[in-house]
Amino acid sequence: MNPEQFLDPELINTYVIPWAIRVVLALAILVIGRWVTKAIVRFAKRMMGKADVDAMLVSFLGNILYTALLLAVVIAALDQLGVQTTSLIAVFGAAGLAVGLALKDSLANFSSGVMLIIFRPFKVGDAIEAAGITGVVEEVRIFSTILRTGDNREIIVPNSHIYARPITNISARPTRRIDLVFGIGYDDDIRKAKQLIETAFAADERILTDPAPAISLAELADNSVNLNVRPWVNTEDYWSVRADLMERIKLSFDENGINIPYPQRDVHVHNVA
DSSP: OGGGGGGHHHHHHHIIHHHHHHHHHHHHHHHHHHHHHHHHHHHHHHHHHHHTHHHHHHHHHHHHHHHHHHHHHHHHHHHTTTTTTTHHHHHHHHHHHHHHTTTHHHHHHHHHHHHHHHHSSOOTOOOEEEEEEEEEEEEEEESEEEOOOSSEEEEEEHHHHHTTTTEEEEEESSEEOOOEEEEOOOOOOOOHHHHHHHHHHHTOOOOOOOOOOOOEEEESSSOOOEEEEEOOEEGHHHHHHHHHHHHHHHHHHHHTTTOOOOOOOOOOOOOOO
């Protein structure tokens, strides 16, 4: 082709100028759209921060919003250049569906993580029972939650396993009730046993008086008369008071002749001539 043909006014007016305008407009859409996208994301993050949304969730949702808006800007720029964006959107949709099916477990963990962060059934430092595991929450991530067990093991639990099942937040309330059952013999004095238990309560200042501790007859069992022993304590004192109280009551029963019976069987042997 002769170079002079490139300078043909008809060719310039028909092809060069319209394409140059399209390219300039597409670049303008990209530049302005990117700036607007950043402004929208900053505003959204600021609003979520004022609403006391978790910082990790703010960052994650901000990234998702930025990606979605930037993708819309790119599609608008391509449309300005004359690219068939309808087919492009269909391809993106099909690819997204395929990826979603391949990563359904990860997406379930992600959605559960978002719910845990939004609704906050527990926070870092709480002792919980979830997914059959008891431990202290170390960290709540988007896909998993880190728990530390009583023997200092670290367990990583997928968020979908936690959110889909009942969650017991052990440390959510400031006080807890200790539930113990003590069995005494049928020949022992119930009133005396109750008095000894009340004395054990009074000897431990960690046991609360409001709510008042309770002692009641639980059951006339096969081998013992069972008493429900239910004092209230501060949550952080639960395990130490429970252990000390059991030891104190056992020693007090021993010193005062109160029996704690256990199942036993009498075997009679008959000699047959």
